[in-house]
Amino acid sequence: MLTIRNWPPEGGVINVGSGVFAESMQEQGANVYQVKWQPPAHGKAELIDILDELEGRSDIDKANQTAIERFSSAQPVLTGIGVAREAIPGFGDRMLLHAGPPITWGKMSGPLRGAVIGAILYEGWADSPEKAEELASKGDIEYSPCHEHSAVGPMAGVVSPRMPVFILENRTHGNRSYSTLNEGLGKVLRYGAYSEEVLDRLRWMEKVLAPILKKAIELSGGIDLKSMIAQALHMGDEVHNRNRAGTSLLIRALVPYLVEVDHPQADIRKCLEFVNSNDHFFLNLSMPAVKAMLEAAHGIHKSSVVTIMARNGTEFGIKVSGLGNQWFTGPAEIVKGLYFPGYSEEDANPDIGDSAITETAGVGGFAMAAAIPIVQFVGGAPEDAIRFSEKMYSITITENRHFTIPILNFRGTPTGIDIRKVVETGILPQINTGIAHKAPGVGQVGAGLVNPPWECFEKAIIAFGKEYADGN
Amino acid sequence: MVFKRLVIKPNSYHDSIVLMRLARTVRNIDKVVAAQVGMATGLNKDAVREMGFVSQELETATANDLIVAVVAEAEDAIDNAEEVIKESLEGSARQEPGVKAAKIYATLSEAASVGGAGIAAISVPGEYAAREAGEALASGLHVFLFSDNVSVEDEVRLKKSGKEKGLFVMGPDCGTAVIGGLGLGFANKVRSGRIGIVAAAGTGLQQVMAIIDRLGEGISEAIGTGGRDLSKDVGGITTFMGLAFLESDPNTAVKVLISKPPHPSVRDNLIRMLDDGAKPVVVCFMGEEVGEARRSRSGKVLFAGDLEEAAILAYQLATGESKESLYSRDELDEMARKVMRRVDGGGYFRGLYSGGTLCHETLTMLRRMGIDVYSNIAQDRRLLIEDPLESFANTCIDMGEDYFTRGKPHPMLDPGMRVPRYIAEAGRKDVGILLFDVVLGYGCHRDPAGVMAEAVREAGRIRKDMGQGLAQIAVMVGTAGDPQGLEKQAAVLSEAGAEVLSSNRAAADLVSRIIKAQGGTRQCLR
Known part of the structure; x- marks a missing residue:
């Protein structure tokens, strides 16, 4: 005996395809769920075949749950400040870390080259920019991605051995992450500037700022960055391009201990002024904080969750939890956005920096709805900010338990980018970011929106298919 | 001087109906010679290459990339075109047409995860349709599959899987269904009643529903199956499920089955099943001769020779009242005489249909009258037209056939695509009768009669200049409740000078009477 369930069907209609039919069904009073359909996997048959192998796989879903559980239960705490070469694992003598793959x-773009030159001068490996450039190009310097040392750096992201770095510890899983201290705006190393002014500031940060902050942090017994990020999201930050609230919260947490630090008051005051004058100071903490969380989610067999998105100014690269240390790269794109007076898209360097780690963790561009004022900075209208966040739920696995977005009814931020979902929907992660001038040392020329190149995800799904399509 | 511009916008998918309409708007812009607006599918790329564009970017573009190619006599015409396209598409990106402030989902499974739906209506390009249908079934949803160009293998696989799960797969290439009172695809607003229909044919189903509605009865369910369901390969999976449902459905008193003749291997089982059922059933196998024996062995199965008859038989069974044809012989004779007075010189018949089943029925009716009619869907090879753009002697064209709809909207959505051909036929001295259909209902064009009325008036003017009359006959398939307004639509065409009938069978009958009155069947060799 044939049984037909739910017939005639109760409930609404999912309309996949022509809006004409959605319209006519709504006219008849039906509850229509419209799918904004586009060909899966950009219509590429070979990718669709791979998706068909990988979708609906409970083993992969389970691995992703494990990865996300590790991410969600991670507890990044700022525990101190160290010297890069001592604190960061695998740091070589003549090594410079940089952003991206x-x-x-x-192949380096202007800002990264400038930052490399600046770092060489700062380290004293050369005494003039010309000599530094010669050294940089000769192959005597070992270049290594920050991400391969549990570190992250905004923009050029260059870390040299002597630089002071924040040390974060994930109290749940024990892994650590690192980042330099944010230098502020204008002519700064991370945008490729290497003038004397830049180097002087770096030296002051090393000699004065770092030791004072280090002591305060140690006195505090560690600063819980996860709850600080959660609070900042409720105060108008998305912790990538807006860090005003986070920076303020950090100062509030540090001040009781700063007053106890045994240093000349003038220096402590200068430190506070420095941090206070730079809305982005907290970026160099939000980044390693989510890095520590994502690194805990990396290396899960069969997990299709993205654990790194990073750009070096030439290429965009991603890593996937279940695909080990392979980078999947494509050309970095030009950021679309608002330019500071006197600058235009012609001045822009392609997308650069490790700061897309925030989006990888479901904040930054993914949490734009929490930071509506940001549209004045990156362009668009308030509803765009909400739309961008909402769209990201289509490519993520779950919603964050700790990071929530008030205007979305305190919905958790979209969490766990699944390469299968990205390839299926063709929706690329939404990143909001600063724009670097393509020439070294000019600095930031604007801010806007950008996506990873599709190739990253196409390459990743192919590799993932090779690894896991057979179900093992 | 000719100006050309090709723009490819990566990763900006739009629905083909939207794009085809847009391309049409752009082609109508002053000084635009040719325009293509479409996703970079193989077909659309070919079309753009044919316009003379050569580009590496074009070669590597994917089905997710939008191509805009415009050829014009002035550069500002291209700018205009781009402006129009930009406005239209950016508008639609912000808001899917008609979906007001509703949440829009990225994928079917995302929408299904909300848990509010019972059925999925799928109208994506055929190559992707089976995948979406598979996801719908996996999510426990019934499937209305409007898309065509789905392989038989996929159809069989989907229908088997649906049957296992107790889910309907209506289609592929299912134009119409009315389920739980909701019209899917191209569907008329019919009153609810005791007649349940299972139909392979879209416009065939619409015609039967419309006549039943006109007679005062109504529909319990109208389940579409897609044109191949009763083939040997598919084995009638959906038809059997549909009929079994109607048999058990307390709201259904009479069953109706409309289809092309089934494959012999399926037919026996089908008739046996119907004979075993308790409820009477009207069967219309389009194109099949019913002969004298109009009932099956058990007497429960009545065979109808055409769509109108199927509707009337179903009505009679449901109500117990007898009912004459919609148009009596006398009425048709009177109509024929009236038209003949206008036609004076006589001339060949040309039919231009949007509904494939209706075109097929007309061919069948005229064949029964001994009139040869050429067609692009003729079953008789002798009468098959190889180039659908040509006409010979008496010709009837299905303009919804693949040849005409490749990369262009179906005439149900864009009835005006028939107008140039209509005007051309009207301008031929040896043509005396023009016939076309106007199909109303949800999903169909908003004012098909208005579009065709223009053509009817223009044809009238042309014939006046030629000093010849012309019979213009319209078949209107629709109900009083249809959003276009049946009476208003009929009035618009009558005023323009067309004879409007609500039964395709009757219209074909009228055509045959005119042809015969002109002195027989007038054979013509190519």
Whole structure:
């Protein structure tokens, strides 16, 4: 005996395809769920075949749950400040860390080259920019991605051995992460500036700022960055391009201990002024904080969750939890956005920096709805900010338990980018970011919106298919 | 001087109906010679290459990339075109047409995860349709599959899987269904009643529903199956499920089955099943001769020779009242005489249909009258037109056939695509009768009669200049409740000078009477 369930069907209609039919069914009073359909996987048959192998796989879903559980239960705490070469694992003597996937001098863009030159001068490996450039291009310097050392750096992201770095510890899983201290705006190393002014500031940060903050942090017994980020999201930050609230919260947490630090008051005051004058100071803490969380989610067999998105100014690269240390790269794109007076898209360097780690963790561009004022900075209208956040739920696995967005009814931020969902929907992660001038040392020329290149995800799904399509 | 511009916008998918309409708007812009607006599918790329565009970017573009190619006599015409396209598409990106402030989902499974739906209506390009249908079934949803160009293998796989799960797969290439009172695809607003229909044919189903509605009865359910369901490969999975449902459905008193003749291997089982059922059933196998024996062995199955008859038989069974044809012989004779007075010189018949089943029925009716009619869907090879753009002697064209709809909207959505052909036929001295259909209902064009009325008036003017009369006959498939307004639509065409009938069978009958009155069947060799 044939049984037909739910017939005639109760409930609404999912309309996949022509809006004409959605319209006519709504006219008849039906509850229509419209799918904004586009060909899956950009219509590429070979990718669709791979998706068909990978979708609906409970083993992959389970691995992703494990990865996300590790991410969600991670507890990043700022525990101190150290010297890069001592604190960061695998740091070589003549090594410079940089943002994004691996790159050689020949392929580096202006800001990254400038930052490399600046770092060489700062380290004293050369005494003039010309000599530094010669050294940089000769192959005597070892370049290594920050991400391969549990570190992250905004923009050029260059870390040299002597630089002071924040040390964060994930109290749940024990892994650590690192980041330099944010230098502020204007002419700064991370935008490729290497003038004397830049180097002087770096030296002051090393000699004065770092030791004072280090002591305060130690006195505090560690600063819980996860709850600080959660609070900042409720105060108008998305912790990538807006860090005003986070920076303020940090100062509030540090001040009781700063007053106890045994240093000349003038220096402590200067430190506070420095941090206070730089809305982005907290970026160099939000980034390693989510890095520590994502690193805990990396290396889960069969997990299709993205754990790194990073750019070196030439290429965009991603890593996937279940695909080990492979980078999947594509050309970095030009950021679309608002430019500071006197600058235009012609001045822009392609997308650069490790700061897309925030989006990887479901904040930054993914949490734009929490930071509506940001549209004045990156362009668009308030509803765009909400729309961007809402769209990201289509490519993520779950909603964050700790990071929530008030205007979305305190919905958790979209969490756990699944490469299968990205390839299926063709929806690329939404990143909001600063725009670097393509020439070294000019600095930031604007801010806007950008996506990873599709190739990253196409390459990743192919590799993932090779690894896991057979179900093992 | 000719100006050309090709723009490819990566990763900006739009629905083909939207794009085809837009391309049409752009082609109508002053000084635009040719325009293509479409996703970079193989077909659309070919079309753009044919316009003379050569580009590496074009070669590597994917089905997710939008191509805008415009050729014009002035550069500002291209700018205009781009402006129009930009406005239209950016508007639609912000808001899917008609979906007001509703949440829009990225994928079917995302929408299904909300848990509010019972059925999925799928109208994406055929190559992707089976995948979406599979996801719908996996999510426990019934499927209305409007898309065509789905392989038989996929159809069989989907229907088997649906049957296992107790889910309907209506289609592929299912134009119409009315389920739980909701019209899916192209569907008329019919009153609810005791007649349940299972139909392979879209416009065939619409015609039967419309006549039943006109007679005062109504529909319990109208389940579409897609044109191949009763083939040997598919084996009638959906038809059997549909009929079994109607048999058990307390709201259904009479069953109706409309289809092309089934494959012999399916037919026996089908008739046996119907004979075993308790409820009477009217069967219309389009194109099949019913002969004298109009009942099956058990007497429960009545065979109808055409759509109108199927509707009337169903009505009689449901109500117990007898009912004459919609148009009596006398009425048709009178109509024929009236038209003949206008036609004076006589001339060949040309039919231009949007509904494939209706075109097929007309061919069948005229064949029964001994009149040869050429067609692009003729079953008789002798009468098959290889180039659907040509006409010979008496010709009837299905303009919804693949040849005409490749990369262009179906005439149900864009009835005006028939107008140039209509005007051309009207301008031929040896043509005396023009016939076309106007299909109303949800999903169909908003004012099909208005579009065709223009053509009717223009044809009238042309014939006046030629000093010849012309019979213009319209078949209107629709109900009083249809959003276009049946009476208003009929009035618009009558005023323009067309004879409007609500039964395709009757219209074909009228055509045959005119042809015969002109002195027989007038054979013509190519």
